[in-house]
Amino acid sequence: MTRTIQQLFDLKGKTALVTGGSRGLGLQMAFALGEAGARIMLSSRKAEDLEVAVADLQAAGIDARWIAADCAKEADIRRLGDETLQRMGAVDILVNNAGAAWGAPAEDHPVEAWDKVMNLNIRGYFILSQHVAKTSMIPRKSGRIINLASIAGLGGNPPEMQTIAYNTSKGAVINFTRALGAEWGKYNITVNAICPGFFPSKMTQGTLKAMGEEKLAAHAPLHRLGDDEDLKGLTVLYASDAGKHITGQWLAVDGGVSIVTGG
Numbered sequence: 001m002t003r004t005i006q007q008l009f010d011l012k013g014k015t016a017l018v019t020g021g022s023r024g025l026g027l028q029m030a031f032a033l034g035e036a037g038a039r040i041m042l043s044s045r046k047a048e049d050l051e052v053a054v055a056d057l058q059a060a061g062i063d064a065r066w067i068a069a070d071c072a073k074e075a076d077i078r079r080l081g082d083e084t085l086q087r088m089g090a091v092d093i094l095v096n097n098a099g100a101a102w103g104a105p106a107e108d109h110p111v112e113a114w115d116k117v118m119n120l121n122i123r124g125y126f127i128l129s130q131h132v133a134k135t136s137m138i139p140r141k142s143g144r145i146i147n148l149a150s151i152a153g154l155g156g157n158p159p160e161m162q163t164i165a166y167n168t169s170k171g172a173v174i175n176f177t178r179a180l181g182a183e184w185g186k187y188n189i190t191v192n193a194i195c196p197g198f199f200p201s202k203m204t205q206g207t208l209k210a211m212g213e214e215k216l217a218a219h220a221p222l223h224r225l226g227d228d229e230d231l232k233g234l235t236v237l238y239a240s241d242a243g244k245h246i247t248g249q250w251l252a253v254d255g256g257v258s259i260v261t262g263g
Helices: 005-009 025-037 047-059 074-088 111-139 166-189 205-211 214-219 232-239 257-261
Strands: 015-019 038-042 064-068 095-096 144-149 189-196 252-253
Touching: 005 015, 015 025, 015 074, 015 111, 025 038, 025 047, 025 095, 025 144, 025 232, 038 047, 038 074, 047 074, 064 074, 074 111, 095 111, 111 144, 111 166, 111 189, 144 166, 166 252, 189 232, 214 257
Parallel strands: 015 038, 015 095, 038 064, 095 144, 144 189, 189 252
Antiparallel strands: none
């Protein structure tokens, strides 16, 4: 029998691992998944931030736990995957959200900063996706992977936004999503990406300061920045059976910025 829309979006009985989940977009997505019924394992580098975030999730009636890990380090990534499996069972939904940015002119961009951004923003996504797939998703022939890209991965930037490594890494995330979705479809694993536009967050503080919040908002046809709800719907669509026939895709959640900048 065809399921109702409520049944298709229901995540009860599912376990989600969300990296970079202690604040900002990661925490917003964790709330979305938890509100839809999933159990949540949050991860980021700082235990104190995770304690606060998990307390907020639990106060909302969400089953949430945390593991501190640095997703730029392979040993930490593998420990995160193994400990999640031990404590919560197989992972149904993986949200690769941990990320870093670095602002500098391309001609003077430090190589070590380039490596830092690439290690976290794309290498870490690959290692954790591979590890979770091999231990949880491929054996069960089921899984959902959601990668956080960015509209910065769709093209260049205004001159005042000098983030060559970040843009490059997010462009890589988009094609990583396509390639992985094509390869792992045979295991009934969907792989999709979200490309946020400008949301107030710690990572975008430099951009907001350089360009001004009003100026950034004015670039968007909807004339505003993203808020604390704007990623929720797409996150649950990708994670649930409502999106079971969507894979290898990206969608911009940017107030329309990318349609007027040619992204």
